Amino acid sequence: MPLNTVPLTPAELQARANAASAHLPGLILSAERLAAMVAPGAHGLRRAGPGEDFWQYRPATQGDTARAIDWRRSGRSDAQFVRDREAQTAQSVAIWVSNGQGMQFTGGADRPTKAARARLLALALAMVLLRGGEKVGLLGQPLRSGRMQAGRLAEALLTMTAGAGDDDQPDADTLRPGQRLVLIGDFLERPDWLPGVLSRASAMGARGAMLQLLDPDEEAFPYQGAVVFRSVSGAFSHDSRDAGGLRDAYRQRLAERRDWLAAQATGAGWHFGHHRTDHAPAVVLEWLYQVLGD
Template structure:
């Protein structure tokens, strides 16, 4: 009986996080105007997209003679590409993501989860298949997929830094990794290398609190990880500022180079900034041709 009550209490606690997350993600997605073309591009399909000048490689049967009769040139109809793309998402749920420097700022985890879920909402509205890395939620369409993603995103990881998950990546698909990327860089390098080997392209979004960018500490300071397993005390925190900022800059440079080498894109988002611009950047990054 106790186990059943504990299980029910845990389920209710997890479910209580879903409506706020879904509402925030829906609101964020609604602020992004995708324009007339969205993710449309030429390819196999039945829906007219645009006229273009005929080329020597086009068959005569492809020429739109009615449109061409109004001009001295020959024109071909481009159809909209209607093959749904699979996009797989990974969101860092490690303890380090639960950091917020003040109670006026959201936790990095809240921003990351909202951004990932809002991106999924836009992709599914655009006809794409979306899922999570791992084996729990393979890419699918439909609003039901959004609810399942929200349930997975609501879970926390006890480890200080979560490891990027590459299980479930579909060859030649797209992927999104969202994290603070402050842990060991080796698993990130390995994940992107393995993804690139499968022809997977995507985007990295680094979520940072403003305090993590500025390092505004001086004098006696105790630094402790969010899980409480790591701790460092110093009497001269100001002396660490330049070394910390140098290492942070090196980490960003390494992520930028890693993304460039593997055909991905990289961006940083701060928790005190509106998420709309980062969401639009992320969505447009996924729309880039492979």
């Protein structure tokens, strides 16, 4: 079908802009409430330097002043010790949220779509990081600090349009050295692109976390009897007369996929986690924030 090239009138453009931004206040409020459950702080560099957190005791050496000596620790031995603090600095964190059509799935009206939960987690994580002084942005877009960045991210997340297929992938050309990365998707279609992206990121010194986000029906496979399975995009369709008979094989393949994803992440020095849309998001948000500091 040919594309419609008729330009929009100002009224039509305004109407579309209003529709696109209608959910902004709700998303921002929900993300703020969720982010408030996590205590932000600067991430350490795992080495001695300027900072507030204790790093290690070390024997005093020539050049250390009497003021630098920790006399309480030194009093427990015949040597003198200095209390080092851990170096801290602002990080640059890029977040990728899958916009494949498969992310629009929900197995029940009482649950959010995977896309909605992914947007909430991405924005709440960004808010926590921004409060800690980090630079944050969506992968491929400018990473900024400051209070205004949360609003920019909310708008960018809500105006994302679903791709043509059920799955998609991050643009490896947008990776930058030294970044922290967060990849959020369902990873149900085997992501053959993942080893290449992780290898390229590792070569740049970019580490991070992967989060597999699923609807509970995609984990439990509660279907029985005659069921027609169709992907959201319509690219896949399977007519089953005995859906319950597929359950064990499906769960086995899902477990194998999760093991593969975890192995890819571990091999690259990344972290891997998973989350269900019927679970409270605060726990996985805390996990994401903590592993980014490792």
